Amino acid sequence: MNAKRPLIAVLTGAGISTDSGIPDYRGPNGLWQRDPSAQDLVTVGPYLADPDVRRRAWLLRRDAGSLTAEPNAGHRALVELERSGLPMRVLTQNVDGLQQRAGLTPRKVLELHGTAQEVQCVDCRTVGTMAGALERVAAGEPDPACRDCGGILRPRTVMFGEALDRTVLQQADTVARSCDLFVAVGTSLQVFPVAGLPLEAVRSGARLVIVNGEPTPLDEAAAEVVREPISTALPALVRRLVEQYG
Known part of the structure; x- marks a missing residue:
């Protein structure tokens, strides 16, 4: 890299949030490894067609703890990167909102797959909070419907089988x-x-660094691949970037 202050793009996936207690899907201990049928719970076709799938999905959301999870050292490292003054943007596949909760400026975060902090009716498009919907589940509604029109409620996420915005x-x-x-x-x-x-x-000429516990299809295209745990590897990488360019 040149000695100029680089524009840094950070793409984050589920692996950055596992240390916060939120399981990933495809990892060695991921949700789909433990229960392959769980893929239906986040796939739009089965979710809309099958009330039993929706009931299981609501229980998964209830038990996942994403609304109460706390940011970890990986999330906090990206906040430090922003505070260093280096130009940066975070592109996240995650829907947990932990990067913003850690303190990163919301406009610096592009949520590629939407947010699980809110729900929306598939019919009338009314938006509500996920916390409110989960309160209804806890009160005994296994598949809470829209209170305005009775339609199906879903998270404001991009589910499998749907195109990104x-x-x-x-x-x-x-x-x-x-x-x-x-x-x-x-x-x-x-x-x-x-x-x-x-x-x-x-x-376009950028240098690619991959920080991930498992091999990826793009490892050969990367200038650097880091296999260490993210909660230690990412803070170390950020410190190195700040020392070099900050």
Whole structure:
């Protein structure tokens, strides 16, 4: 990299949040490894078609603890990166909101897969809080419906089987094409179109660093691959970047 202050793009996946107690999907101890049928709970077709799938999905959300999870050292490291003054943007596949809760400026975070902090009716599009919906589940409603029209409630996330919001994806592509350094953290880099963002960055001249516990399909394209735990590896990487460019 040059001695200039680089624009840093950080793509975060589920792996950055596992130390906060939120399981990933595809990792060795991921949700789908333990229960392959759980994929239906986050896939739009089965979710909308099957009340039993929705009931299981609400129990999963209730037990996942994402609303009460606390940011970990990986999230806090990215806050330190922002505070250093280095230009940066976070592109996240996560829906847990932990990066913002850690203190990162919300406008610096592009949520590629939406947010699990809110729910929306599939019919009338009314928006409510996930906390409120889970309170109804705890009170005995196994599949809470929209209180305005009786429609199905779903999280405001991009579920499997759905396309990403075109505007959000275009914004992410612009960041990838304009950055000098692209850091992929805790993501399998297997789900497109998001998995294509690091390649767009490399084609545009950026340096790619991958921090992930398992091999990814893009490891050969990376200038550096780090296999250490994210909660230690990411703070160390941020310290190195701040010392070099801050």
